[in-house]
Amino acid sequence: MTITQLQYVLAVAEYKNFTLAAEKSFVTQPTLSMQVQKLEDELDILIFDRGKKPITITEVGKKIVAQAKNIVAEAERIKDIVDQDKGFIGGDYTLGIIPTVMPTLLPMFLNAFIKKYPKVNLIIKEQSTQTMIKNILDGHLDAGIAATPLEIEFIKERPLYYEPFMGYVPKNHRLASEELLRTDQLDVSDILLLQDGHCFREGVINLCNAPQSLRGEQFKIESGSFETLVSLADEGMGMTLLPYLNTLNLEEDKRVNLKSFEKPSPAREISLIYHKSELKIQITEALREVISGIVRGAIAFQDVKIISPLGKK
Known part of the structure; x- marks a missing residue:
C-alpha cells in the first residue's frame, strides 16, 4: 500500500x-x-463497483476512502512540519473567497501579500460558502474567506474583521430623514436583496427578523451584485443594505444616501476558515496577518453586533 495508491483511490471516489x-x-x-x-488485490476486497455508471463505492470501500483521506492528509503534514522547521513559507496555496467579499477585499491585500511572500503561489477562486466548505473537506481548497460563524465541526474559524452594515436610503424613501438607522425600523418588504445563495442575503433577513415564510417569496427583484441593488434603489424600488467596504468606492452623489446604524451597529464577521487538520498553517497564518493588518486600518468601527449568516430555523 502506498500514499500514491490512496491518492488515486480518493480521485476515483470523487470523480466516479x-x-x-x-x-x-x-x-x-x-x-x-x-x-x-493492485491495492484492491492486496486488501482482497473491492473498493469500487465498476459495473455501475457512474462508478459507485462499496460499503467497505467507503470506510477505506474515509481512512485514506486521513492518511493522505497526515502524509502531507510531514512536509508542513519540515517547511515550518525551516521557516519556509511557499508553494501552492488555494484560497476561496465568497462573492460579496472578493471585489472589495482582494484588491486591498493581494499585492501586499505577493510582495511579502513571493514564494507562495496563491490560487484564488470565487465560491459560495457551501461550495467552499465542500472543497475544504475534499482537499481542493487550503482555506477560504467567508462570513461566520458557520458552526461546522471540521472547520476552524479565525476572524479577520467585523464589517458593519450600511443602509443605502434614497431621498424618496420613508427613512430618508433619519440621521441614524435602527434595526427595528427595517421592513424586509422594501429592502432589495441579493439573490438566493449569498450569505449576506441571509444576514439581512436575520437582521430584519423576517419569518422563514418570507424567504424567496416576496422579492421579485433580486440581483447578484450590490451595484445593481444601488441602481434599483435610485429608481425608487426600495432601500438596500451594503457591507461597509462596498461603500468606500461609491460615487460622491450616491454617498449622500448612505446611513449608519445606531450602536451597536449590525455587522458581519469575516473569517479565514480552514480544515482542523491545519495543513499549510504557516501560509494560513501569514495570510491572516497581512489581511488583518490592512483591513484594521480601513474599518474603524468598534461597537458592533454580529449578525449570523446562517438561515433561521
Whole structure:
C-alpha cells in the first residue's frame, strides 16, 4: 500500500470515473487503474463497483476512502512540519473567497501579500460558502474567506474583521430623514436583496427578523451584485443594505444616501476558515496577518453586533 495508491483511490471516489480521475491526477488511465487494482488485490476486497455508471463505492470501500483521506492528509503534514522547521513559507496555496467579499477585499491585500511572500503561489477562486466548505473537506481548497460563524465541526474559524452594515436610503424613501438607522425600523418588504445563495442575503433577513415564510417569496427583484441593488434603489424600488467596504468606492452623489446604524451597529464577521487538520498553517497564518493588518486600518468601527449568516430555523 502506498500514499500514491490512496491518492488515486480518493480521485476515483470523487470523480466516479477512472478516466477523469487519471486526468485530474496527471497520470494515464491505465496507470491509475492498475494501481487501484493492485491495492484492491492486496486488501482482497473491492473498493469500487465498476459495473455501475457512474462508478459507485462499496460499503467497505467507503470506510477505506474515509481512512485514506486521513492518511493522505497526515502524509502531507510531514512536509508542513519540515517547511515550518525551516521557516519556509511557499508553494501552492488555494484560497476561496465568497462573492460579496472578493471585489472589495482582494484588491486591498493581494499585492501586499505577493510582495511579502513571493514564494507562495496563491490560487484564488470565487465560491459560495457551501461550495467552499465542500472543497475544504475534499482537499481542493487550503482555506477560504467567508462570513461566520458557520458552526461546522471540521472547520476552524479565525476572524479577520467585523464589517458593519450600511443602509443605502434614497431621498424618496420613508427613512430618508433619519440621521441614524435602527434595526427595528427595517421592513424586509422594501429592502432589495441579493439573490438566493449569498450569505449576506441571509444576514439581512436575520437582521430584519423576517419569518422563514418570507424567504424567496416576496422579492421579485433580486440581483447578484450590490451595484445593481444601488441602481434599483435610485429608481425608487426600495432601500438596500451594503457591507461597509462596498461603500468606500461609491460615487460622491450616491454617498449622500448612505446611513449608519445606531450602536451597536449590525455587522458581519469575516473569517479565514480552514480544515482542523491545519495543513499549510504557516501560509494560513501569514495570510491572516497581512489581511488583518490592512483591513484594521480601513474599518474603524468598534461597537458592533454580529449578525449570523446562517438561515433561521
